[in-house]
Amino acid sequence: MKIAEHSRPELTKRLASPDGLRLEVGPFSVRIRSETGVFPPFLRSLYADFPLSSPETVADFRIRLRRPKTFRRFLQPQIIFESDGQKLFQPFPLSHAPPLFEWGLNWCIGTRAHQYLILHAAVLERGGRAVIMPALPGSGKSTLCAALMLHGWRLLSDEFGLVRAEGLLDPIPRPIPLKNQSIGVIRRYAPQATLGPEFPKTRKGTVAHLKPTPASVARMRETAEPAWIVFPRYQEDSPARLSPLVPSYALLKLATNAFNYEVLGAEGFRRAGRLIRRCELYSFQYGHLEDAMNVFDSLPGR
Amino acid sequence: MNDRQILLRALRAPSICRDLSNREWESLLALSDRARLTATLAWRLERHGLEDAIPPGARRQLQASRVFADFRNRQILWEMNRVQRVLRKADFDVIALKGGAYLLLDLPLARGRLPADLDILVERKNLAAMEDLLLAEGWQTTKLDDYDQRYYREWMHEIPPLRHPERKVEVDVHHALLPMTARIQASPELLWPSARAVEGSRFKVLAPEDLVLHAVVHLFYDSDFDNRLRDLLDIDELLRFHARREEGFWRRLSRRAADHGLTRPLAYALHCCHRLLDTPVPADARLSGTIPPWLLRWMTLLIHQALPPPTTHRFAPLDATARWLLYVRSHYLRMPLRLLLPHLAYKAWKRN
Amino acid sequence: MNAQRRWRTNKSHLLWEVWPREAVIYNSLSGETHYLNHLAMRLLQKMEQGPISEEALSDFIGKKETIDDSDAQLKQFLQQFDQLGLIEPAE
Numbered sequence: 174m175k176i177a178e179h180s181r182p183e184l185t186k187r188l189a190s191p192d193g194l195r196l197e198v199g200p201f202s203v204r205i206r207s208e209t210g211v212f213p214p215f216l217r218s219l220y221a222d223f224p225l226s227s228p229e230t231v232a233d234f235r236i237r238l239r240r241p242k243t244f245r246r247f248l249q250p251q252i253i254f255e256s257d258g259q260k261l262f263q264p265f266p267l268s269h270a271p272p273l274f275e276w277g278l279n280w281c282i283g284t285r286a287h288q289y290l291i292l293h294a295a296v297l298e299r300g301g302r303a304v305i306m307p308a309l310p311g312s313g314k315s316t317l318c319a320a321l322m323l324h325g326w327r328l329l330s331d332e333f334g335l336v337r338a339e340g341l342l343d344p345i346p347r348p349i350p351l352k353n354q355s356i357g358v359i360r361r362y363a364p365q366a367t368l369g370p371e372f373p374k375t376r377k378g379t380v381a382h383l384k385p386t387p388a389s390v391a392r393m394r395e396t397a398e399p400a401w402i403v404f405p406r407y408q409e410d411s412p413a414r415l416s417p418l419v420p421s422y423a424l425l426k427l428a429t430n431a432f433n434y435e436v437l438g439a440e441g442f443r444r445a446g447r448l449i450r451r452c453e454l455y456s457f458q459y460g461h462l463e464d465a466m467n468v469f470d471s472l473p474g475r
Numbered sequence: 476m477n478d479r480q481i482l483l484r485a486l487r488a489p490s491i492c493r494d495l496s497n498r499e500w501e502s503l504l505a506l507s508d509r510a511r512l513t514a515t516l517a518w519r520l521e522r523h524g525l526e527d528a529i530p531p532g533a534r535r536q537l538q539a540s541r542v543f544a545d546f547r548n549r550q551i552l553w554e555m556n557r558v559q560r561v562l563r564k565a566d567f568d569v570i571a572l573k574g575g576a577y578l579l580l581d582l583p584l585a586r587g588r589l590p591a592d593l594d595i596l597v598e599r600k601n602l603a604a605m606e607d608l609l610l611a612e613g614w615q616t617t618k619l620d621d622y623d624q625r626y627y628r629e630w631m632h633e634i635p636p637l638r639h640p641e642r643k644v645e646v647d648v649h650h651a652l653l654p655m656t657a658r659i660q661a662s663p664e665l666l667w668p669s670a671r672a673v674e675g676s677r678f679k680v681l682a683p684e685d686l687v688l689h690a691v692v693h694l695f696y697d698s699d700f701d702n703r704l705r706d707l708l709d710i711d712e713l714l715r716f717h718a719r720r721e722e723g724f725w726r727r728l729s730r731r732a733a734d735h736g737l738t739r740p741l742a743y744a745l746h747c748c749h750r751l752l753d754t755p756v757p758a759d760a761r762l763s764g765t766i767p768p769w770l771l772r773w774m775t776l777l778i779h780q781a782l783p784p785p786t787t788h789r790f791a792p793l794d795a796t797a798r799w800l801l802y803v804r805s806h807y808l809r810m811p812l813r814l815l816l817p818h819l820a821y822k823a824w825k826r827n
Numbered sequence: 828m829n830a831q832r833r834w835r836t837n838k839s840h841l842l843w844e845v846w847p848r849e850a851v852i853y854n855s856l857s858g859e860t861h862y863l864n865h866l867a868m869r870l871l872q873k874m875e876q877g878p879i880s881e882e883a884l885s886d887f888i889g890k891k892e893t894i895d896d897s898d899a900q901l902k903q904f905l906q907q908f909d910q911l912g913l914i915e916p917a918e
Contacts, residue, residue, distance in 0.1 A: 192498070202532055204501070231500045231532030257505035287542035288535050421849050421862060428860055435858055436546040439842055442853035442860060446844045546858075553857050556912060563916075 177221035185213045193237070195226040199345030199393050200335070201286070203278065204232035207270070209252055212238055215271040219348040219369050219382050222390035234281045238270055256281055272372050272380055275350060279332060282345075283432040289343065290444040291432040292334030296342055297326040302400035302474065303342055305334050305452070307430050313407030313459075316355040319383050320462045321469060323363040328389040329397055333432075336444050340451065341396040346389040348382035356381045362462055400474055402427065402452045411460035413468045418454040482506040483782060485516060486708065487753050489523040500533045510704055513537065514544035515587035522583070540587075547589045552578055554593045554644040559677045561612045565604065570596040570670050571678040572649065572689060573709075579673045579680055584712035588705075592636065592645040595678070598667065599650040606634055606648060614639050614646065652692050662735055683717040683724065684731040691737065691744045704782045710744050711752045718755070725760035732762075742766050743774050750775055751782070830882040834905060835917040836874045857912050870904055871913065878917035881905065 176184070176196070187194040193206035196216075207213070226232075237255040241264055250267035253260050254277035261280060265273040283291055295306040295318035304326075308314045315331055322328040329344040337343060348369065351359055356379065359366060367384040402423060403415075427445055428434045434441040453474055459465040481503050484491055495503065507513040517537035520529060529537065555575055562569060571579055574590030597605045610616075614637040624635055636645040651663045669682040681689060690713055694706040718724050732741040742762035748754035749761065763771070842853040850868040853860050863871065866888065873879060873887055881901070888897050908914040 229497055231497045231504075231530045231536075233532055233535060235501055235505060257508055259509065285536075285539055287539040420846060421844075421851050424844060424851050425860065425862060436543055438546060438549055438858055439853060439855045440542075442842050442844075446842075446851075449844070549855075549858055553912070556856055560909075560912070560915075 174225055175221065176217060176223050176225070179217075179225075181213055181217055184217055185210065188213060188216075192228075195228065195230060195232060196220065197224045197226040198278075198347060199330075200343045201233040201282070201345070202226040202230045204235045205238070205274075206236070207238040207274075208240060209238055209267060209270050211252075211268055211270040212274065215274075215369060215382075218367070219271075219384050221384065222387045233286070234278065236274070236277065236281070238274060240267070269372055269375060271369065271382070272350070272375050275348070275382070278347075282333060286335070287433055287436055288338075290334075290336040290434065290437055290441050292336060292427065293332070293430050293432055294334040294427075295331050296329035296334045296344075296397070297321050298329055298342075298397040299326045301398060303329060303397040304401040304403055304469070304472065305342075305399055305448075306403050306405055307334075307427055308332075309404065309406075309426070309430065311407065312405045313355075314405060315349055315351060316358055316407070316462070317405050317459075317465060319349050319351060319355070319359050319366075320362055320466065322349070322383075322386055322389065323359075323366055324466050324469075326469075327392060327397075328385050336399075336448060337396070338440075338444070340399070340444065340447050342399055343396055344389070344393045346385040346393050348384055350377075350380050350382055352380055353378045358462070359383060399448055399452050401472055402448070402454050403472075404456045405465075406456065406458045408458055408460055411458050413457070413459045413461070413464035415455050415457050415468055415472075418456050420449050420454060423454045424449045482510060482512065482516075483704070483751060486512070486519060486704075487751070489519050489525055492520060492525055493528040497530065497532075500530060504533060504536055508540075511589050512587070512705065512708070513540035514589065515584075515705075515708060517541050518583070518587040544587050544589055547591075548574075548578055548585065550642070550644050551575055551590050551593055554639075554642060554646060555579075555676075555678065557639065557642075558593070558595065558609070558646065561608050562677050565601075565608060567597065567601045567604070568667070568670070568679055569605070569677070570666070571676075571680055572596055572652075573693070575678070576680040576686065577709075579676055579678060582712070582716055584709060584716070588709075592647050594647045594649060596649045596652075596663075596666070599663070602634065602648065602650050606637070609637050609646065609648075612639075613641075617645065652689050665734060683713070683721055684728045687713045687717070687728060688732060688735060688737055688741065691740050694744055695740050703778065707744075707747060707752060707778070707782065711748045711754045714745075714748065714754055714756065725757060729760065729762060738762060738765050743771065743778075746771055747775050747778050751779060830885075831880055833878045833880045833917040834874055834884075834909075834914045835878040836871060836914050841871075841875070841913070852913075854911065854913060859911065861911065861913075866900070867904060870901075871908065874914055 179187070184194065188205060188207040191206075193204045196203045196205060235257050239253050239255055241251055241253050251264035252267045252270045252273060253264045254262055254273050256277070261277060262273070292305065293308045295308065295314045297304055297318065306312070306314050306318065318328070318331045328346040328349070329342055330346060331349040332347070333345055335343040335345060351368070356368070356371065360368065369382040369384070371379055371381045373379045404418065404423070404426065424445060427449065428441070431441070431445070434445065437444070453472070457468065459468070481499060485503055504513065507516045513536065517540055520526065520537065526534070551574055555571060572594040574585070574588055575593050575595070577585035577588065617636050617638050633647050633649040636647050638645045652666070666681060666685055669685065670679040671682060672679055680686070687710060690706060690709045694703065694710065729738070729741070732738045742765050745756050745761050746763070749756045837856070840855045842855060844851045845868070848865045850863045851860060852863060852871070870884065870888065873884065885898055885901055888901060905914070
């Protein structure tokens with residue numbers, strides 16, 4: 174059963190129970206306990222199409238959003254993120270429970286899921302072929318990723334390229350966190366898109382989450398074959414320009430930008446190397462989303 | 476099943492994992508993660524042919540933990556490679572201790588361990604030369620204040636830890652297995668003649684009995700009490716491994732302990748391993764006659780309580796007490812009392 | 828330069844991704860990844876074939892490449908390779 178098929182009080186009750194709620198997020202099962210009223214509405218609207226895992230699964234991550242037991246709770250209410258009973262970060266203001274959950278789950282995946290080579294990249298698919306967009310500073314990756322998804326591409330992930338041993342990509346189509354100006358850009362680009370509430374003054378400024386398209390979530394068990402690696406760079410008002418990239422450079426950039434390349438060792442090098450060899454490699458400069466969509470509609474492939 | 480002891484039970488008798496519910500698997504993995512023993516658990520399950528009994532979610536986590544353990548072992552081996560490079564300029568012997576030795580010997584227990592530091596042993600007369608060689612090749616003294624510097628140099632069995640700025644592994648250079656001020660002394664001069672060469676390496680390793688005794692020393696004399704279960708497992712694995720391969724191992728072990736003056740700690744350790752981990756220690760090798768039975772029981776209880784990592788949700792005063800007693804005890808054995816009290820007071824003050 | 832000194836790579840520890848004029852290698856001992864330009868790539872490939880003296884290496888690049896002060900460059904490469912744990916003295 175999907176999240177949206179449960180009423181808000183039902184979700185709230187589940188989340189507060191000792192066993193919590195078991196959410197299926199791509200290849201992972203996440204057990205969530207939460208005592209705050211801020212979280213269930215967020216979960217219900219932005220994870221609407223995600224299924225609950227069977228109660229018989231062993232959760233990959235065991236997470237709890239908890240109010241700290243200090244006198245501060247009366248002054249300025251706070252929330253902490255726990256994984257397996259261990260507090261991971263400094264407390265957030267209570268109202269920021271949703272971004273804390275998203276950030277904490279990212280942390281859990283990036284530091285633990287070493288069955289994958291975990292690229293720091295956005296991944297989308299169309300016609301059975303996936304494009305990987307590594308996240309480099311100033312790339313505008315999330316904005317571009319959001320626009321492509323709203324343009325009909327299937328979202329695999331805005332944050333993680335999960336590279337399996339045989340080289341295929343596993344989806345994890347969670348909500349896309351849009352920051353600052355990107356929020357307005359996407360609202361204008363697609364007024365029909367569902368965005369969550371805005372959270373001002375987070376570490377990264379104002380953040381609002383874009384709901385993944387139902388088609389992306391419905392196909393989150395379907396792996397995708399990598400076909401392109403595109404390093405985007407946003408430059409105000411620049412015409413869209415796609416240029417081929419030297420493989421050695423792409424390999425080093427991709428590897429150093431991954432979350433666990435070092436941890437995987439030789440296996441990380443092999444997976445990254447094979448990925449470079451099977452993909453077309455480009456750098457892409459753009460200034461307008463509409464131009465970018467046109468370029469991506471006709472990405473030259475083999 | 477009692478959540479708190481589930482990790483110990485699974486390590487002792489991995490076949491119980493066939494009957495775990497998904498909730499119990501989750502408790503087990505949460506505890507093993509906190510004790511940093513998930514990869515060790517993964518290897519034990521594999522050795523017992525239990526892979527098929529592991530549900531998919533748990534299997535993914537166990538697999539990932541092994542990848543991470545390999546990474547940490549690679550870092551230690553690389554640090555050894557770098558120290559070995561420096562030793563081109565030296566003509567004295569160096570012994571790799573603990574995790575480094577287990578890796579060199581390719582012992583089964585090395586695979587899932589998560590060693591944090593590289594511990595090496597040199598003779599006291601070569602200590603300064605070793606330190607100078609490392610400092611000349613870029614290793615640096617990790618940040619310590621004057622008090623800590625003095626603590627290490629005057630009272631401890633090692634120089635302050637060194638680290639190369641490009642890498643993450645600390646190198647601890649020891650000249651004895653126990654601090655100079657400890658009441659009981661393992662004799663460093665006994666270690667060298669029986670140390671063994673390792674093919675293809677510049678490092679030597681301790682003889683099997685000394686490997687065990689060093690792990691025993693670590694169980695009782697180190698002040699970091701979050702990883703006692705790790706130490707007990709080391710002893711368990713070393714005993715199982717060597718008892719099977721070395722003729723007359725148990726006899727030599729007890730004789731060696733007597734030579735070092737470590738009979739008592741060895742007796743505690745053998746008793747604990749046998750009771751808590753089902754280690755096959757022959758009855759006549761347990762040295763039961765050397766310690767009053769009530770003391771043996773008391774120590775075992777203390778260790779049993781201190782073993783599992785603390786659970787955050789349940790306040791367990793007995794754990795805290797057990798940990799504190801063992802902590803004081805380890806320092807008591809480490810330093811004469813007149814030195815101990817100011818040190819503990821200083822550490823407590825520093826923590827606030 | 829010490830003409831007679833011999834070097835070797837530890838072959839089983841290097842993984843290669845090779846293109847016509849450059850390569851990226853992974854040193855599975857150090858866990859580090861390195862970019863090699865054409866000359867560095869040729870030198871390391873030569874040493875992978877077996878222990879070789881500095882003199883022979885100097886002849887090798889002298890023949891194949893037209894570069895100024897090739898011995899000084901060779902010395903620098905060897906020093907760097909040794910520091911990175913890519914090569915070691917062959918006894």
